[in-house]
Amino acid sequence: MTGGTVRRIVCRMTLDRDQLRRTDLTDVNDIDAILAVTNTDVDEAIHAVRDNAEAIFTWDYEKGARPALNKLYEKAKNSQWNGETDLDWSIEVDPTKWFAGGSTDPRFGPEGYLATMPGSPVKNWDDEQWTQLANESLTWRMSQFLHGEQGALLCTAKIVETVPWIDAKYYAATQVMDEARHVEVFAKYLDTKVGDSYPINTHLKLLLDDIIEDSRWDMTYLGMQIMVEGLALAAFGFMYQLTEEPLLKKLLRYVMADEARHVAFGVLSLQEYYAGLSQSEIRERQEFAFEAAVRMRDRFLQQEVWERMGVPVKPLVRGLVDIPQEENVFQQILFSKIVPNCKKLGLLDAGDAWLRRRFEELGVIQFEDWVDTGAEYEEFDAVGQDREAAASS
Ligand SMILES: [Fe+2]
Numbered sequence: 384m385t386g387g388t389v390r391r392i393v394c395r396m397t398l399d400r401d402q403l404r405r406t407d408l409t410d411v412n413d414i415d416a417i418l419a420v421t422n423t424d425v426d427e428a429i430h431a432v433r434d435n436a437e438a439i440f441t442w443d444y445e446k447g448a449r450p451a452l453n454k455l456y457e458k459a460k461n462s463q464w465n466g467e468t469d470l471d472w473s474i475e476v477d478p479t480k481w482f483a484g485g486s487t488d489p490r491f492g493p494e495g496y497l498a499t500m501p502g503s504p505v506k507n508w509d510d511e512q513w514t515q516l517a518n519e520s521l522t523w524r525m526s527q528f529l530h531g532e533q534g535a536l537l538c539t540a541k542i543v544e545t546v547p548w549i550d551a552k553y554y555a556a557t558q559v560m561d562e563a564r565h566v567e568v569f570a571k572y573l574d575t576k577v578g579d580s581y582p583i584n585t586h587l588k589l590l591l592d593d594i595i596e597d598s599r600w601d602m603t604y605l606g607m608q609i610m611v612e613g614l615a616l617a618a619f620g621f622m623y624q625l626t627e628e629p630l631l632k633k634l635l636r637y638v639m640a641d642e643a644r645h646v647a648f649g650v651l652s653l654q655e656y657y658a659g660l661s662q663s664e665i666r667e668r669q670e671f672a673f674e675a676a677v678r679m680r681d682r683f684l685q686q687e688v689w690e691r692m693g694v695p696v697k698p699l700v701r702g703l704v705d706i707p708q709e710e711n712v713f714q715q716i717l718f719s720k721i722v723p724n725c726k727k728l729g730l731l732d733a734g735d736a737w738l739r740r741r742f743e744e745l746g747v748i749q750f751e752d753w754v755d756t757g758a759e760y761e762e763f764d765a766v767g768q769d770r771e772a773a774a775s776s
């Protein structure tokens with residue numbers, strides 16, 4: 384690709400971002416604002432983002448100065464797996480086991496709720512259309528996981544450069560390898576088992592751009608390790624519980640073991656740093672966290688799926704936003720890792736408890752006392768568990 388082509392992509396993206404940025408988050412359920420963000424760059428081959436950060440050397444090489452990070456690093460070195468040899472790619476994927484846990488009823492989850500709405504465009508759908516939706520939704524979700532994994536790959540490479548502590552640089556370097564493996568296995572699954580994919584959702588793309596563009600090293604952590612990876616860990620867990628497809632199940636179990644460490648890395652690093660920030664600096668972090676939460680909620684409205692299915696997008700997105708909070712279990716579960724981790728970092732109640740009130744409005748505050756991932760990651764050790772089982776058999 385020539386430099387001229389790259390510049391053209393960069394210029395176009397600058398224009399799009401200015402046009403598409405949601406500056407007003409006071410009404411997070413404004414459907415026109417949500418739908419104003421559409422993916423205009425589906426044909427771009429690369430996407431350039433300026434990362435605005437200084438690469439930091441440290442001359443303090445004392446390993447273990449931060450014992451919790453050192454422990455995590457040692458764990459990570461022992462928990463590496465190989466996507467080519469530890470997963471059985473000879474397994475033939477049965478599509479009926481790939482979606483909805485093998486359930487014969489694809490009217491499952493938030494999409495199924497749409498069928499109960501008066502005048503819904505999907506009200507009279509037949510079984511074939513519901514089956515198509517289930518497959519499209521899963522293809523879309525797996526595609527967004529893939530793109531999010533690449534975001535994590537770039538963010539952790541940036542953290543290696545920008546974090547000032549040697550224990551954190553060491554750990555982040557292991558995470559770069561983890562994320563390369565995650566990109567690799569999701570891409571291979573989509574390519575060889577699903578045979579289809581979706582471009583990146585623009586809400587997710589804008590969020591990843593915002594995280595990478597920010598010059599403050601802790602914002603990469605907050606956006607990626609706490610928010611994006613916290614949501615991913617919950618979403619992978621949800622899919623892991625539902626699917627009966629053995630290759631996907633093992634893939635998710637191994638990826639989740641890594642992700643739990645990654646979220647713990649964010650919690651353990653930011654806890655120390657946030658203790659020294661002023662109230663106004665903490666407020667900026669609260670707002671950044673909330674904006675990330677809204678963008679992630681918006682991405683799960685899967686507007687690209689409705690477009691591909693050829694049904695009116697607006698009433699369906701409206702319907703998904705209007706699902707009563709107590710009935711939207713899927714959305715709630717997505718926040719089950721984020722909220723306790725924000726609480727552990729002191730972000731929920733700092734200042735005038737601004738973030739607590741926002742999470743109350745999103746209907747997800749009930750997770751605040753769930754176990755935080757800073758403590759929970761050791762339970763996810765899939766590689767260690769499998770090695771132990773193999774050694775004793
Ligand atoms: Fe990952």
Ligand SMILES: [Fe+2]
Pocket residue numbers: 535562612641642645
């Ligand atoms: Fe990760």
